[in-house]
Amino acid sequence: MDILVSVCMTNYNYVNFIKETIDSVLFQTYKNFELIIIDNASTDASVDIINSYDDPRIKLHINDEKIPLYQNLNKAASLAKGELITFLHSDDIYNPLFLSEIVKAKKKNPNKKVFVSGVYFWDDYKNEFEEWYPYKRAGIKSKPETLLNLSVFNTIGNGVNVAIDRETLNKTGGFCDKYKYSADYDLWFRLAKEHEFVYINKLLTYYRKHDNNLSLAVNKNLNTYKESLSITNRALGQLDKIDSKLSNLAYFSCNLHLLNKILNTGAKYKSGKMIRNMLKYTEITNPAIKKDPFYYFIHNLSYLLGDGEESSGSKVLDIIEKFVFYPRRTVVRRNMQKKLQLNCS
Numbered sequence: 001m002d003i004l005v006s007v008c009m010t011n012y013n014y015v016n017f018i019k020e021t022i023d024s025v026l027f028q029t030y031k032n033f034e035l036i037i038i039d040n041a042s043t044d045a046s047v048d049i050i051n052s053y054d055d056p057r058i059k060l061h062i063n064d065e066k067i068p069l070y071q072n073l074n075k076a077a078s079l080a081k082g083e084l085i086t087f088l089h090s091d092d093i094y095n096p097l098f099l100s101e102i103v104k105a106k107k108k109n110p111n112k113k114v115f116v117s118g119v120y121f122w123d124d125y126k127n128e129f130e131e132w133y134p135y136k137r138a139g140i141k142s143k144p145e146t147l148l149n150l151s152v153f154n155t156i157g158n159g160v161n162v163a164i165d166r167e168t169l170n171k172t173g174g175f176c177d178k179y180k181y182s183a184d185y186d187l188w189f190r191l192a193k194e195h196e197f198v199y200i201n202k203l204l205t206y207y208r209k210h211d212n213n214l215s216l217a218v219n220k221n222l223n224t225y226k227e228s229l230s231i232t233n234r235a236l237g238q239l240d241k242i243d244s245k246l247s248n249l250a251y252f253s254c255n256l257h258l259l260n261k262i263l264n265t266g267a268k269y270k271s272g273k274m275i276r277n278m279l280k281y282t283e284i285t286n287p288a289i290k291k292d293p294f295y296y297f298i299h300n301l302s303y304l305l306g307d308g309e310e311s312s313g314s315k316v317l318d319i320i321e322k323f324v325f326y327p328r329r330t331v332v333r334r335n336m337q338k339k340l341q342l343n344c345s
Contacts, residue, residue, distance in 0.1 A: 159184050
């Protein structure tokens, strides 16, 4: 019998996107799925669009009142009956082959519990696509490799490209309500601590970037950065217990990634104050970051930025990110992967 896949979708006022998202599920070449939609008390016409479909595989549940996003995702998962569970936000979409490739990978690796594919980052306004391959090669990824890559680069993102064994997800506890913004990041780490991941080296999903994205809206909030940094630091501690050499490499690479993230965030919002606040908090939790000369370089440059206004400082930061940080990060990532392969061979 074919594997039943439960696609769990949450929606809140995404009337502009939800039809395209639902269609991307219904147009899958693999047909043995159920689509569980939890509408989070939308006030637009989203529910009317959902109800316009006449397909028994669509199962709509409407919340009486709005609840937190991750609580809603857990609710959807609790209703799932499939052997595999996927999570699809109502503004993202699947390639028609996504479920087929996931099921194929599961049949090839019946004892594995987590499956990940590549992603297109889709700029909704410019209609531009950026290819994102979490790993260079397909296949089974070890726990140390997965933890290391998650710590440094977050090689999964919001989870549109992930399928999880239902019983495994239940045992893991789903999304933790301790986190308001980064519970997905926390879940990937908890899964990686216990399971090897199977990577499918194909671009099979689309993550839509627009102003209403939760992740984009809250990037202005320092609490988002604090959450993700707390999760990363805990995961690095887990990696240290598995392999101390890889852990040392991870701390170095992670600090480089953090500086790059701080630079990008400050440049995006044209806020020197945001850069200094992020640096200050990072210094408290990751003291070794001050050993990197770019820490002081970025701190000093932050004073060239205004707060929310275009300035020469923002252009300087863009140039530094493109011609200094990006090449440096690329070299570090290559070296990290080489050492990882040698260590795991």
